[in-house]
Amino acid sequence: MEWKDATAMAQAVNQKQVSAKELVQETIDRIEKLNPALNAVVSKQYDEALKEAEKEDYLGKPFAGVPFLLKDLGQNEKGQPSSAGSRLFAGRPAGHTDTYVQRLKDLGFIIVGRTNTPEFGFKNISDASLHGPVNLPLDPSRNAGGSSGGAAAALASGMVSIAAASDGGGSIRIPASFNGLIGLKTSRGRIPVGPKSYRGWQGASVNFALTKSVRDTQRLLYHFQDYQLEAPFPLANLSEEEVFGKLSRPLKIAYYTKSPVGSKVSPEAVEAVQKACHHLVDLGHEVVELSEYPLDGVALMKSFYLMNSVDTAQMFDDIEAAFGRQMTLEDMEVMSWAIYQSGQTIPAKLHSKALLDWDQFGASMARFHEDYDLLLTPTVADVAPKHGQFDLPADLLDRLKHTQNYSMEGQQDLIWQMFEDSLALTPFTQQANICGQPAISLPTYVRADGLPIGIQLTAAKGREDLLLQLADQMEAAGLLNL
Structure with a gap:
């Protein structure tokens, strides 16, 4: 049976029009049929899911009996595989269940497996050497993206x-x-x-989901949000009216189509934003073109790489303690090794300064949103990349393998070179992570060959309500290609 979205599935289960076991079996059949061509799902827990579906304690819950795939990175369920796309953890079960995962189960979801991701989530494509690349469903010669590429292809x-x-x-x-x-x-x-990690990448990394409808996004956010006082960044919950309500006024939306790091943006990505602007004006909103980006995009990315390097070095300290030995290049992919090694040489004061810089970036964006409700950009600079498009040249790979021999400045330069081409494809997304803001990619544009390019809307911290209310308005106007 075809379902509009997860909300429709849950409603059917709660109304006993279909059983959760039937939904789980349908999902298993689809995965078995479609996954060989896509390589989206890398571990399966079918028996456990079918057994769970026979229970009825999920009835009445917002996502009652809805089959669900976790991402194989930082979404641990005790006793289930948790490889993070790394050979180091292949076949190793998680020793605990993350709060995020437990809350999903509390909402009624039934976990059927885990999706493919790049090693430790460092890339914007999914091509881990452990599991292999994820194919884009629309064009298998292209990568589905990262690091949630397996999740996207499965959906x-x-x-x-x-x-x-x-x-x-x-x-x-x-x-x-x-x-x-x-x-x-x-x-x-x-x-x-929590309960093990409370600040992924110093708060830059968050868990949520990919969806096919605005109402699924609203429903999940409303029931998932938590004013979590034991966490380092507590945020007051949004009300039901804020999440599900309609816009009460026209919005003032700034837009910008140039790359924050000076790289090329495809004409199609620019056109996606321009078309969205016309539609937004038709919906009654004020749209203003910016003459310059609100932040220094290059400085922002350099601070991001520095933070990532230090946090990765600390992560590998924990891994070494767990394994009882030192890590070597043979334990990981070259990119992971280079980031790990670069984190060994960065003084604590520079890491502290990077986080202070993040605070200033965030404060600048807070001031920006005093004048503008939302910032509109392309989500990415072009369509999904071809497999192998970001393969590194042999000379750079060799230098990365010997990152430990370079000065701190030389290491950070190597990290920049390592990411330069892939960053050029996706230069618009990192700002929201560093500043802690909500941002949404909406599917409003399709290239002539059928490949989509999303538009990105970013709001002030805590203002998902504006993003969801505008997305709902755009969906109702038929502007989303779902």
Whole structure:
């Protein structure tokens, strides 16, 4: 049976029009049929899901009996695989259940497996050496994106009606754009964290989901949000009216189509924003073109790479303690090794300064949103990349393998070179992560060959209500290609 979205599934289960076991079996059949061509799902827990579906304690819950795929990165369920796309953790079960995962189960979801992701989520494509690349359903010669690429491909192909995702620099919004989906990156502090990790990438990384309808996005946000006082970034909950209500006034929306890091933006990505502007004006909103980007995009990215380097070095300290030995290049992909090694040489004072810079970036955006309700940009600079498009040249790979031999400045320069081409494709998403703001990718534009490019709307911290209310208005006007 075809379902509009996860809300429709849950309603049918709660009204006993279909059983959760039937939905789970349908999902299993779809995964088995579609996954061999896409490589989106990397671990399966079918028996457990079918057993869980026979219970009825999920009835009455907002996502009662809805089959669900977790992302195989930072979404741990005790006793289930949790590889993070890394050979180091292949076949190793998680030792605990994350709060995020438990809350999903509390909402009525039934977990059927986990989706493919790049090693440790460092890339904007999914091509881990452990599991292999994820194919874009619309064009298997292209990558579905990252780091939530497996989730996006599973959802876009129809394996599931909603899929878990996470976003540390665009990892929800980027694959949402490539696959024609809705991708909301929530405000820092909106979604519950813990019990082991409370500040992924110093608060830049958040868990949420990819969806095919605005109402699924609204429903999940409303029931998932938590004013979590034990967490480092508590954020007051949005009301039911704020999440599900209609816009009460026209919005003032600024737009910008140039790359924040000076790279090329495709004509189609620019056209996607321009068309959206026309539609927004028709809906009664005020649209203003910016002459310059609100932040220094290059400085922002350099601070992001520096933070990531230090946090990765700390992560590998924990891994070494767990394994009882030092990590080597043979344990990981070259990109992970280079980031890990670069984190060994950064003084604590520079890491502290980077976080202070993040505070200033956030304060600048707070001031920006005193004048503008939303910022509109392309989500990405072009359509999904071809497989191998970001393969690194041999000389750079060799230098990355010997990152430990370079000075701190030389290491950071290598990190910049390593990401330069892929960053050029996705230069618009990281600002929201660093500033803790909510941002959403909406599927409003399709290239002549059928490949989508999303538009991104960013709001002030805590103002998902504006994003959801505008998305709902646009969906009602038929402006979303879902």
